[in-house]
Amino acid sequence: MSGFYVTTPLYYVNDRPHIGHAYTTIAADVLARWNRMQGKSTHFLTGTDEHGQKVYRAALKRNLSAQEHVDQMVVPFQKLWNKLNIQYDDFIRTTEKRHTSVVQALLQDLFEKGDIYEHHYVGWYSTSAERFWTEKDLVDGKCPESGLDVEWIEEKNYFFRMSKYEQNIRQWISDHPDSIQPEYRKNEILGYLNSKDVGDLCISRPKERLPWGIPLPFDENFVTYVWFDALLNYVTAVGFHPDPTQRSAEFSNRWPASVQLLGKDILTTHTIYWWSILFAAGLTPPEKIYAHGWWTMENQKMSKSIGNVVDPNLLIESFGVDPVRFFLMREIPFGGDGNFSFERFKTRYNDDLANDLGNLLHRTLSMTTKWLGPHIPKL
Numbered sequence: 001m002s003g004f005y006v007t008t009p010l011y012y013v014n015d016r017p018h019i020g021h022a023y024t025t026i027a028a029d030v031l032a033r034w035n036r037m038q039g040k041s042t043h044f045l046t047g048t049d050e051h052g053q054k055v056y057r058a059a060l061k062r063n064l065s066a067q068e069h070v071d072q073m074v075v076p077f078q079k080l081w082n083k084l085n086i087q088y089d090d091f092i093r094t095t096e097k098r099h100t101s102v103v104q105a106l107l108q109d110l111f112e113k114g115d116i117y118e119h120h121y122v123g124w125y126s127t128s129a130e131r132f133w134t135e136k137d138l139v140d141g142k143c144p145e146s147g148l149d150v151e152w153i154e155e156k157n158y159f160f161r162m163s164k165y166e167q168n169i170r171q172w173i174s175d176h177p178d179s180i181q182p183e184y185r186k187n188e189i190l191g192y193l194n195s196k197d198v199g200d201l202c203i204s205r206p207k208e209r210l211p212w213g214i215p216l217p218f219d220e221n222f223v224t225y226v227w228f229d230a231l232l233n234y235v236t237a238v239g240f241h242p243d244p245t246q247r248s249a250e251f252s253n254r255w256p257a258s259v260q261l262l263g264k265d266i267l268t269t270h271t272i273y274w275w276s277i278l279f280a281a282g283l284t285p286p287e288k289i290y291a292h293g294w295w296t297m298e299n300q301k302m303s304k305s306i307g308n309v310v311d312p313n314l315l316i317e318s319f320g321v322d323p324v325r326f327f328l329m330r331e332i333p334f335g336g337d338g339n340f341s342f343e344r345f346k347t348r349y350n351d352d353l354a355n356d357l358g359n360l361l362h363r364t365l366s367m368t369t370k371w372l373g374p375h376i377p378k379l
Contacts, residue, residue: 002040003254004040004043004258005042005256006031006032006042006043006045006257006261007045007046007257007259007261008024009260009261009262010046010047010233011048012048012052012055013048013050013069013073013077014057015058017076018302018312019340020294020295022084023295024262026084026329028046028259029044029088030329031259032087032088032089043090044089044090045089045091045233046090046092047094047237048074048077048093048094049230050070050074050093050094050095051095051223052212052213052226053205053210053212054128054130056210059212066212067095070093074093078091083313083321084312085321090238092237094229094230098236098237099233099237100214103214103232103236104216105242107216107224109281111158114161115160115164116158116160116161116203117161118156118158118159119156119158119200120156121156121159121202123152124150124153125152126149126150127148127151128145128146128148130226130227156206157204157222158202158204158216158222159200159201159202159203160200160201160203160228161200164280165279165280166197166276169198169272169275169276169279173186173189173190176285176287179286180288180289181289181291181335182290182291182335185267185289189267192268192272201225201276202225203224204216204223204224205222205223205225206222210223211223213229214229228277231269231270231274232277234257235278238251238254238255239251239254240281258288259288259289260286260288260289261292262292263291263293264293264294265294291335292334292335292336293332293337294337294338296337297339297340297341298339298341310340312324315345323345323349326352327348
């Protein structure tokens, strides 16, 4: 019996869950259910990303400690997954010791091997994207991902030799052409690799600027960059440890993951960053990364400031769980962008469920009553 391991990205707890979170998680749940039905040993992982500057600032705004903030903000995600009948096998939080202790162990291991080094950094930093940018990356002087302001920072930091593993990534994609899906997403990553040097990754933040994070084991004045921390959840959750003698028996049965689902906006971090970390740890990448598109609202990008973010809880209360799950999986080809509108939801609900499915059930029951009296025969 072959196994199947599927993951969602870890959802950031600086705000409440929206339809995009629900979309990815329902898709993973559908995959997990299907593979369980095939008799496969299936493991479905989801969870929350609870470190980083955005979380810390959100906590400050609420006059809470960062830990109090994340303890409260994780609850809406867990409640929504229960409402949506998400049958996950594990829910990991990056503030759990089973995660933080292994992240620190790997950091120490890579530091001792020379894959992490100290360097003075000067450059533009985006709090919204939680990353540094070069001058040529900026768009009109702003973060190319979020369009928000960046700030000039000069400070000592620690760097991961990501550039060391660039050729490993290229070779992996060449040897495993289906490892990034859809195909056009793989071409995006190849375009990224061909357009610039990968460079090394700053994996620390000074505590004086950001006290909330996993402390570096070799320098107590720094915490770990949120992306280096969070990406490791996919292996820490199933028993990874840099010391092979301390790995769980489950790990060898689960890794590499069969499918890792994520939104297209975090594809680079889940290939360039994540695969480099895996190679450095002596592991192989997942069998498949699948990056799906975004949902817009009435053809506008969803935004809290505009006020057009769709709350899945309200949809469930208005239409029920199964129609919500059905609509999100049925409305658009998986992988592309989709436009949400209440009119489309009602049309899909009436046409596909009330009319087509309802008519099928009515005819089935009528014929069973008429010809079988009304008993379902044994096959």
